[in-house]
Amino acid sequence: EAGVAQSPRYKIIEKRQSVAFWCNPISGHATLYWYQQILGQGPKLLIQFQNNGVVDDSQLPKDRFSAERLKGVDSTLKIQPAKLEDSAVYLCASSHYGSPVRAGGKLFFGSGTQLSVL
Amino acid sequence: KQEVTQIPAALSVPEGENLVLNCSFTDSAIYNLQWFRQDPGKGLTSLLLIQSSQREQTSGRLNASLDKSSGRSTLYIAASQPGDSATYLCAVTNNQAGTALIFGKGTTLSVSS
Numbered sequence: 001e002a003g004v005a006q007s008p009r010y011k012i013i014e015k016r017q018s019v020a021f022w023c024n025p026i027s028g029h030a031t032l033y034w035y036q037q038i039l040g041q042g043p044k045l046l047i048q049f050q051n052n053g054v055v056d057d058s059q060l061p062k063d064r065f066s067a068e069r070l071k072g073v074d075s076t077l078k079i080q081p082a083k084l085e086d087s088a089v090y091l092c093a094s095s096h097y098g099s100p101v102r103a104g105g106k107l108f109f110g111s112g113t114q115l116s117v118l
Numbered sequence: 119k120q121e122v123t124q125i126p127a128a129l130s131v132p133e134g135e136n137l138v139l140n141c142s143f144t145d146s147a148i149y150n151l152q153w154f155r156q157d158p159g160k161g162l163t164s165l166l167l168i169q170s171s172q173r174e175q176t177s178g179r180l181n182a183s184l185d186k187s188s189g190r191s192t193l194y195i196a197a198s199q200p201g202d203s204a205t206y207l208c209a210v211t212n213n214q215a216g217t218a219l220i221f222g223k224g225t226t227l228s229v230s231s
Contacts, residue, residue: 004161033218042122042207042221043162056218091161107152107219109161 002026004110006092012116018080021113025074025094031055032069033107034077035091043091049075079115087117120145122222124208130228131198139193139225141208146186152219153182153193154207162207166193198229 005024013019025032031050035043046065048056051072060067064083069075079086089112096106121144131137141151150169154162166175166182168191174183181194195202205226209219 040223042209042223043219044221045218048218093162106164106167107162109163111159111161114159 004092004094004108006090006110006113008113009111010114010116012118013082014118015084016081018078019082019115020076020078021090021092021115023075023077023092023110025092026096026108029094029096029108030072031095032075033093033095034067034075035093037089037091037112039088046077046090082115082117084117087115089114120148120210120212120220122208122210122220124206124222124225126225127223128226128228130230133198133200133229133231135198135229136194136196137198137227139195139206139208139227141191141193141222143189143191143210143220145212146189147212148186149211151182151184151191151208151210153180153191154209156205156207156224158204165206195227198227200229200231203227203229 007022011019033048034046036046037043046060047067049069052069065079067077091112092110093107123142125140148170152167153165155165156162166177168175168182168184170186179196184191205224207221207224209221
């Protein structure tokens with residue numbers, strides 16, 4: 001079974017530039033998550049999709065971050081304009097069922113995109 | 119608001135030693151608790167999942183316990199090996215439909231040969 005695919009692996013940009021990350025979840029997984037992990041911290045949820053609808057985006061800085069999951073499969077996370085504090089690893093995860101509660105919580109993570117904002 | 123704390127932040131042990139990692143959470147109304155492993159530059163790998171009705175789960179040399187009433191979980195690693203060196207993260211799912219995982223900051227383990 002193929003895992004969660006993310007690209008690019010690394011990205012270096014200057015502040016105020018824009019950047020986009022891509023995620024392809026495990027085939028058939030209904031729920032997709034984007035997490036932000038700052039160095040030395042645990043991952044923090046940015047947005048949760050179920051199919052192509054948003055379940056939770058309460059911690060997404062909507063003035064600069066946006067995400068979409070067209071057709072309920074792969075997803076793109078965008079930052080525009082980037083700030084220094086956006087430097088982090090952006091992790092995508094997916095689960096089979098509609099919510100981790102019903103699924104028993106089994107999430108599969110991609111390797112992440114490491115973003116450096118200079 | 120649920121908060122997850124992991125102690126210690128870092129731990130160094132010689133190979134072969136048994137060790138315990140600690141996790142505490144402020145709101146006992148959880149649905150489940152998971153322990154993850156994260157290697158440098160990699161994503162997270164789920165190690166053990168404990169449902170709120172369970173007391174412990176075991177996988178090989180790993181044993182995770184859950185005491186929901188006191189808001190605590192421990193991850194026990196027996197006979198540690200250098201390959202166990204990684205960051206171990208604890209995460210909880212609150213007892214509400216549709217909520218995602220809330221993570222602690224992790225414990226970075228180094229096992230020397």
